Amino acid sequence: MSTEEQGYFTEENSAEVVVSRNANAQNARLAEVIGILTRHLHAAVKEIEPTQEEWMQAILFLTETGHMCNDWRQEFILLSDVLGVSMLVDAINNRKPTGASESTVLGPFHVEDAPELPMGSNICLDQKGEPMLVKGRILSTGGHPIDQAKIDVWQANDEGFYDVQQKGIQPDFNLRGVFRTGPDGSYHFKGVKPKYYPIPADGPVGKMLESLGRHPYRPAHLHYILEADDFEPLITHIFDPDDPYIHSDAVFGVKESLLARFEWVEDVTRIAENGMDGPYYEVVHDFVLVPKGT
Amino acid sequence: MSTEEQGYFTEENSAEVVVSRNANAQNARLAEVIGILTRHLHAAVKEIEPTQEEWMQAILFLTETGHMCNDWRQEFILLSDVLGVSMLVDAINNRKPTGASESTVLGPFHVEDAPELPMGSNICLDQKGEPMLVKGRILSTGGHPIDQAKIDVWQANDEGFYDVQQKGIQPDFNLRGVFRTGPDGSYHFKGVKPKYYPIPADGPVGKMLESLGRHPYRPAHLHYILEADDFEPLITHIFDPDDPYIHSDAVFGVKESLLARFEWVEDVTRIAENGMDGPYYEVVHDFVLVPKGT
Numbered sequence: 001m002s003t004e005e006q007g008y009f010t011e012e013n014s015a016e017v018v019v020s021r022n023a024n025a026q027n028a029r030l031a032e033v034i035g036i037l038t039r040h041l042h043a044a045v046k047e048i049e050p051t052q053e054e055w056m057q058a059i060l061f062l063t064e065t066g067h068m069c070n071d072w073r074q075e076f077i078l079l080s081d082v083l084g085v086s087m088l089v090d091a092i093n094n095r096k097p098t099g100a101s102e103s104t105v106l107g108p109f110h111v112e113d114a115p116e117l118p119m120g121s122n123i124c125l126d127q128k129g130e131p132m133l134v135k136g137r138i139l140s141t142g143g144h145p146i147d148q149a150k151i152d153v154w155q156a157n158d159e160g161f162y163d164v165q166q167k168g169i170q171p172d173f174n175l176r177g178v179f180r181t182g183p184d185g186s187y188h189f190k191g192v193k194p195k196y197y198p199i200p201a202d203g204p205v206g207k208m209l210e211s212l213g214r215h216p217y218r219p220a221h222l223h224y225i226l227e228a229d230d231f232e233p234l235i236t237h238i239f240d241p242d243d244p245y246i247h248s249d250a251v252f253g254v255k256e257s258l259l260a261r262f263e264w265v266e267d268v269t270r271i272a273e274n275g276m277d278g279p280y281y282e283v284v285h286d287f288v289l290v291p292k293g294t
Numbered sequence: 295m296s297t298e299e300q301g302y303f304t305e306e307n308s309a310e311v312v313v314s315r316n317a318n319a320q321n322a323r324l325a326e327v328i329g330i331l332t333r334h335l336h337a338a339v340k341e342i343e344p345t346q347e348e349w350m351q352a353i354l355f356l357t358e359t360g361h362m363c364n365d366w367r368q369e370f371i372l373l374s375d376v377l378g379v380s381m382l383v384d385a386i387n388n389r390k391p392t393g394a395s396e397s398t399v400l401g402p403f404h405v406e407d408a409p410e411l412p413m414g415s416n417i418c419l420d421q422k423g424e425p426m427l428v429k430g431r432i433l434s435t436g437g438h439p440i441d442q443a444k445i446d447v448w449q450a451n452d453e454g455f456y457d458v459q460q461k462g463i464q465p466d467f468n469l470r471g472v473f474r475t476g477p478d479g480s481y482h483f484k485g486v487k488p489k490y491y492p493i494p495a496d497g498p499v500g501k502m503l504e505s506l507g508r509h510p511y512r513p514a515h516l517h518y519i520l521e522a523d524d525f526e527p528l529i530t531h532i533f534d535p536d537d538p539y540i541h542s543d544a545v546f547g548v549k550e551s552l553l554a555r556f557e558w559v560e561d562v563t564r565i566a567e568n569g570m571d572g573p574y575y576e577v578v579h580d581f582v583l584v585p586k587g588t
Contacts, residue, residue, distance in 0.1 A: 017378065047330045
């Protein structure tokens with residue numbers, strides 16, 4: 001229908017009139033996306049019935065959010081995170097068959113050039129925190145061990161900070177490492193028990209969370225990127241199920257299948273068997289990757 | 295339902311999990327608004343199924359839009375305008391009884407301190423453009439003339455620019471004036487025929503319009519704020535129905551009832567009767583205001 005036939009904008013036909021203007025779009029996908037967003041946005045506005053002042057508050061919130069963004073702070077990604085949009089996009093793009101390990105958000109703290117380390121290495125370079133041993137296997141959905149799987153792991157320290165947030169305080173590449181499995185698909189490395197931490201809460205998104213009665217914390221977790229030839233890559237976390245924020249991750253990253261058990265081990269035989277120096281947390285977690293083209 | 299009972303985030307229950315977090319909001323209206331926006335945003339994302347790259351494009355578009363905003367440029371209002379949201383909010387807040395003049399958007403070019411002029415004055419201070427006489431009456435919905443109605447009018451010039459966009463080129467307060475009716479409710483003033491003009495198109499919103507095959511033009515119009523004791527104020531325009539963009543206003547401001555007729559008058563008797571110097575455009579338009587508390 002042409003815009004002339006469509007008639008002028010009214011409260012009733014608002015979305016249809018706006019969407020009809022995109023009939024000559026060069027970019028068909030953009031027109032589809034903007035069309036869908038327009039319909040849902042108009043439906044939301046009709047349900048909210050904002051006052052002019054509330055509309056202006058929304059304009060100013062978005063403006064402030066934009067002004068908060070710079071080379072090292074992305075407030076719109078934070079907004080997407082706390083509204084569950086980032087996790088929803090992740091879920092849509094990473095639907096997995098039953099039995100496969102699930103994905104979660106990448107987060108802003110991955111670095112590309114972490115060192116590849118011998119299996120069993122301790123990624124904690126400053127001896128701070130409670131010792132942790134993480135081990136398990138990388139398997140295919142068929143149950144077979146995956147040889148030469150690359151495990152890229154990174155974590156916050158016992159105070160909830162990543163190395164890149166504390167340059168000069170933590171050693172470079174602290175609590176990061178890349179490991180490769182052998183034919184049995186097994187892995188193990190040492191680290192420290194991670195701690196919950198807040199997302200940056202000093203901007204408009206943090207103020208919004210506060211007004212909504214929400215806290216800014218993410219429960220303690222380890223980040224992983226797992227890659228192997230002929231398998232879909234997996235970006236995920238494992239979480240401490242005993243963390244006080246496990247049921248209220250500010251960015252909705254927790255999934256049932258990503259809960260690991262952080263077991264406190266004091267048994268001297270097990271301590272000795274695992275080559276630890278004293279009591280430690282033991283985390284056993286297998287990851288299951290999906291063959292490409294499945 | 296507590297967040298614990300709600301369970302973890304999944305693709306299926308995404309909006310419910312996010313909204314359930316607002317249960318302890320200090321600001322109940324904010325929680326309502328964010329709840330509605332969250333549900334519609336998640337529905338839109340599920341319909342769009344964006345790739346991770348498309349999601350990042352959206353993040354970067356919002357960031358660029360924010361960075362474009364400064365003291366004299368409001369790119370998020372432009373975005374609201376071109377998506378029809380500004381007009382929808384205007385419509386929701388200005389539902390009028392049958393027979394009343396309809397509202398439209400204020401726009402960014404109103405100034406508070408335009409001079410009050412004797413009825414009949416010419417608001418064109420630089421003699422540029424085609425002469426125009428505008429006249430009519432300010433009436434109540436009951437059909438009675440309104441005494442002491444204040445008419446605040448402003449318009450672009452014959453090239454489509456407001457005085458505030460051309461400081462030093464146009465005289466200050468060019469094509470602006472405030473008039474007050476007498477007991478018969480009538481008004482008349484002189485100006486120049488306005489011209490269509492583009493909204494600012496050199497930012498991300500302009501680029502989006504281009505990709506959508508949309509132009510950035512607003513059809514020629516005059517702006518009004520009408521105020522009178524005991525009546526609801528009215529913010530509106532009148533439009534030239536012969537403008538090439540009358541069916542495709544970039545901000546959706548046109549309404550059927552806001553179309554005026556711009557009649558080209560060459561008749562020497564009418565020219566003399568109306569005190570004009572030569573041929574001119576005559577625009578006759580009555581405005582109908584709504585008594586307060588209706």
